[in-house]
Amino acid sequence: MHDQPRPRRFLPSAPLRGKIRVPGDKSISHRALMLGALAVGETRASGLLEGEDVLATAAALRACGATIEKNGDTWSIHGVGVGGLLQPQGALDMGNSGTSTRLLMGLFASHAITAVLTGDASLSKRPMGRVIEPLSRMGATFTPSPGGKLPLTMEGLCPAVPIEYRLPVASAQVKSALLLAGLNTPGVTTVIEPVPTRDHSERMLRGFGAELDIEQLGDERIIRLHGEADLRPQTIEVPGDPSSAAFFLVAASIVEGSDLTIENVGLNPTRAGLVDVLRQMGADIAELDPRTVGGEPVADLRVRHARLSGIDADPAIAPSMIDEFPVLFVAAALAHGTTRTSGLEELRVKESDRIAAMAAALAATGAQVEETEDGLIVHGTGGTPLAGTGENAAVVTHLDHRIAMSMAVAGLASREGVAVDDTRPIATSFPTFAELLAGATGSPDAR
Numbered sequence: 001m002h003d004q005p006r007p008r009r010f011l012p013s014a015p016l017r018g019k020i021r022v023p024g025d026k027s028i029s030h031r032a033l034m035l036g037a038l039a040v041g042e043t044r045a046s047g048l049l050e051g052e053d054v055l056a057t058a059a060a061l062r063a064c065g066a067t068i069e070k071n072g073d074t075w076s077i078h079g080v081g082v083g084g085l086l087q088p089q090g091a092l093d094m095g096n097s098g099t100s101t102r103l104l105m106g107l108f109a110s111h112a113i114t115a116v117l118t119g120d121a122s123l124s125k126r127p128m129g130r131v132i133e134p135l136s137r138m139g140a141t142f143t144p145s146p147g148g149k150l151p152l153t154m155e156g157l158c159p160a161v162p163i164e165y166r167l168p169v170a171s172a173q174v175k176s177a178l179l180l181a182g183l184n185t186p187g188v189t190t191v192i193e194p195v196p197t198r199d200h201s202e203r204m205l206r207g208f209g210a211e212l213d214i215e216q217l218g219d220e221r222i223i224r225l226h227g228e229a230d231l232r233p234q235t236i237e238v239p240g241d242p243s244s245a246a247f248f249l250v251a252a253s254i255v256e257g258s259d260l261t262i263e264n265v266g267l268n269p270t271r272a273g274l275v276d277v278l279r280q281m282g283a284d285i286a287e288l289d290p291r292t293v294g295g296e297p298v299a300d301l302r303v304r305h306a307r308l309s310g311i312d313a314d315p316a317i318a319p320s321m322i323d324e325f326p327v328l329f330v331a332a333a334l335a336h337g338t339t340r341t342s343g344l345e346e347l348r349v350k351e352s353d354r355i356a357a358m359a360a361a362l363a364a365t366g367a368q369v370e371e372t373e374d375g376l377i378v379h380g381t382g383g384t385p386l387a388g389t390g391e392n393a394a395v396v397t398h399l400d401h402r403i404a405m406s407m408a409v410a411g412l413a414s415r416e417g418v419a420v421d422d423t424r425p426i427a428t429s430f431p432t433f434a435e436l437l438a439g440a441t442g443s444p445d446a447r
């Protein structure tokens with residue numbers, strides 16, 4: 001990341017029109033690199049997200065002996081085999097990425113290596129106890145900073161001890177960390193998931209040939225991974241990231257006259273909650289050409305401006321749109337009536353406290369919001385543009401890409417525009433955001 005913050009004002013915009021393609025799914029990209037690094041032979045991945053978070057994962061895996069390079073549009077990963085990760089020299093910089101940190105902690109936990117993990121100011125505030133605790137039960141040892149935070153040093157154990165673990169928080173990162181640790185552990189590692197979270201790890205582990213049983217008991221899922229697996233290299237096509245498409249779904253829904261098609265969007269049911277919630281609010285989103293890409297359901301999404309109405313969002317849908325709430329709050333701020341959300345405690349431990357950050361940012365643009373312990377109540381304008389922010393009143397993004405992009409979208413539907421204090425973090429997940437926004441709105445790319 002550049003040293004100095006990069007402020008930008010996002011101005012009211014012309015309708016969003018035409019066709020765009022968002023970059024590859026961040027969650028799937030991290031996993032493709034990690035499983036590729038553990039297979040023997042060459043894994044090839046196309047459509048991989050080249051955001052800073054995914055590049056941090058690639059750099060860490062290289063430091064552990066994997067060969068990862070880009071040839072044309074395809075990434076090539078030569079893995080070291082399960083159990084073959086080498087001792088990295090020097091600290092591994094995880095940047096802004098919670099997924100890199102927690103999943104790699106899982107991988108390292110069952111290898112006989114010592115790793116030092118560091119991160120930026122945002123990542124260094126995030127809780128790692130949720131993975132330290134179960135991975136310690138498997139035999140790894142950790143010396144974290146106070147409060148279970150980065151920077152930390154960890155020592156893996158080989159052979160590790162298989163465990164059965166019921167997730168105390170709905171977290172795909174914790175689930176995945178344990179499954180990845182289980183790969184090089186003798187016996188069966190069992191993760192019990194009381195509510196479903198994104199299942200990319202399970203899908204991809206099976207694709208690479210790991211033996212994984214999944215038992216569904218009502219909402220609860222019991223996942224059993226058979227350890228000391230041999231992974232077979234794969235050819236992976238990474239679908240477009242629904243969490244990135246989200247900004248354009250909301251932007252086109254709230255800017256009058258918009259008619260935008262977002263091609264190749266991943267619609268795995270464990271990720272597609274925002275589309276359902278926007279439709280409940282009255283959004284006009286059509287799924288065109290549904291198909292399967294890389295073992296994941298995908299479609300082109302055509303979204304047209306629509307009259308949105310506030311809803312009481314069902315908290316059960318939270319895990320399937322956990323990263324999309326900041327931009328949902330923007331849609332709610334422009335809707336008719338009130339939107340109530342709850343059950344969102346996890347938003348407080350993301351790159352920022354996303355409940356507090358969005359409450360403050362939206363209030364600064366003239367929106368009517370009430371913060372609760374576990375959600376936000378948003379009283380919409382009924383479609384009237386938000387006032388926006390004054391010249392010297394940039395909203396504070398706290399090194400959080402999703403706050404920056406959500407408030408950029410708010411700017412499009414404002415009278416004065418919205419000033420964002422720092423757009424640098426956008427490159428962690430969506431490096432082409434400004435370019436695609438400029439193209440869709442027919443305005444110059446003002447990066």
Ligand SMILES: O=C(O)C1=C[C@@H](OP(=O)(O)O)[C@@H](O)[C@H](O)C1
Nearest residue numbers: 027099170171172173174322323
């Ligand atoms: O597993 C993953 O790839 C992710 C899981 C989610 O985090 P949690 O597991 O902490 O909910 C999500 O917020 C993050 O952007 C990516």
Ligand SMILES: C=C(OP(=O)(O)O)C(=O)O
Nearest residue numbers: 096097098099100323350
């Ligand atoms: C929470 C996010 O990512 P991570 O946890 O990987 O930093 C996100 O991308 O919104």
